[in-house]
Amino acid sequence: MIRIKRDEIYKILLDRENFYMKQYYSNFHKKEIFLAIKELKDGIYCILICDEENEQIDCLEAVQYIKTLGKAFSLNMIILSDKEEYTHADNSPMANKLVINRNRSSVIYCDNSCIPIRHIFENANHEKNVRGEEKFFKDKSLTLILMGINIIVFLLTAFLSGNFIDIDSKVLLYFGAKYNILIQQGQFWRLLTCAFLHSGLIHIACNMYSLYIIGPQIQQVYGTYRYFIVYIFSCIAASILSYIMSPNSLSVGASGGIFGLIGALLAFAIIERNRINKNYISSLIQIIIINLFIGLSIKNIDNFAHVGGLIGGITAGYITYRTMRKYNE
Incomplete structure (x- = not known):
């Protein structure tokens, strides 16, 4: 299995799913954080990619920033984990979650609201593996x-x-x-x-x-x-x-x-x-x-x-x- 990278996910959202990027300063990480946003009729659909160990603080900072945009929003987090299962489903209740094992590039948890993101991720991962196999044989x-x-x-x-x-x-x-x-x-x-x-x-x-x-x-x-x-x-x-x-x-x-x-x-x-x-x-x-x-x-x-x-x-x-x-x- 070929690992798909964080910037590759954002690129797919930009190129194929009509998202655009915003960034805000994180006091915790001391750097700019990227957020993918898609305009919908009833508000904005936001996707944040973060590591499992920083899930709660990243969620809080993202929500604080999104509220400054003055629009109704749905925050969806793609959480990258090193574990085989996800046991913190109650953490960060303000966000929907798609949890991915970063080593196997496989989904280990998915809220119903994140199913569309799961399909995007799995399709992209499949395409990358196919390209990898084609390159291998080429x-x-x-x-x-x-x-x-x-x-x-x-x-x-x-x-x-x-x-x-x-x-x-x-x-x-x-x-x-x-x-x-x-x-x-x-x-x-x-x-x-x-x-x-x-x-x-x-x-x-x-x-x-x-x-x-x-x-x-x-x-x-x-x-x-x-x-x-x-x-x-x-x-x-x-x-x-x-x-x-x-x-x-x-x-x-x-x-x-x-x-x-x-x-x-x-x-x-x-x-x-x-x-x-x-x-x-x-x-x-x-x-x-x-x-x-x-x-x-x-x-x-x-x-x-x-x-x-x-x-x-x-x-x-x-x-x-x-x-x-x-x-x-």
């Missing part, structure tokens, strides 16, 4: 697709291997692992297919977690199409350097492509270095160095693939981002 769409392909292929190879922890090398070879002898015989597709294979459960778990974290950032910066180009180019670049420098290895894994995505972020950061936080570049470089060091410290890690993917990502990222920025100018 920013992660390609990442989720790539993860899905990797996971499906892994499950298939694990089933055929009869082992989820350690995949049979013969199965990996059959499905397209990078193996120089077969590539030399014309099976060039292995330069790409190897990036969608993994040697075991821990291998794919680490790579998919990294892809899930880094991928959406690339999609936000480069867009889906360029993200795809950078990733595929990085995977192939990783395999090519591995082919040259590790001729006897049987290589699989998405880590070359993931290093490429980090490289693309570095390319973006370098191009936009005057517009972004200076620590961003240094943080990326630290991540790259740490991951390369980890690779050097563990056996059976194809570090040349990591370096190849990184170089490919920096190259593809720099070219595509420069092209994109030039096109948008």
Whole structure:
């Protein structure tokens, strides 16, 4: 559940429900307090948003102010609470109440007079959650697709291997692992297919977690199409350097492509270095160095693939981002 904020509620009242805003000085809070007001035939309909712990004093101050307007009024309070239930229904008898659990964005108490406000709040909350879900899938769409392909292929190879922890090398070879002898015989597709294979459960778990974290950032910066180009180019670049420098290895894994995505972020950061936080570049470089060091410290890690993917990502990222920025100018 996405929390809806106080100013967002007021904005909805202004934009959709024909309210206008007034403000008055609170002696208790020592600051200006906002009040939403809607003109009706028989008076004004007022909405005040406050915290539960200050409910009574906020109600008294609001009533004092509203009386100075010289009109018949109905005061309705949206009370934000941290509790699971509301036990102070008799407090602030001069106001109708809608009580919302601020952590879950759910209604825990509502007077009959506040039912229209409840509908406004719940509709707005629903719309915000829908927008949040749409944004989630929009920013992660390609990442989720790539993860899905990797996971499906892994499950298939694990089933055929009869082992989820350690995949049979013969199965990996059959499905397209990078193996120089077969590539030399014309099976060039292995330069790409190897990036969608993994040697075991821990291998794919680490790579998919990294892809899930880094991928959406690339999609936000480069867009889906360029993200795809950078990733595929990085995977192939990783395999090519591995082919040259590790001729006897049987290589699989998405880590070359993931290093490429980090490289693309570095390319973006370098191009936009005057517009972004200076620590961003240094943080990326630290991540790259740490991951390369980890690779050097563990056996059976194809570090040349990591370096190849990184170089490919920096190259593809720099070219595509420069092209994109030039096109948008």
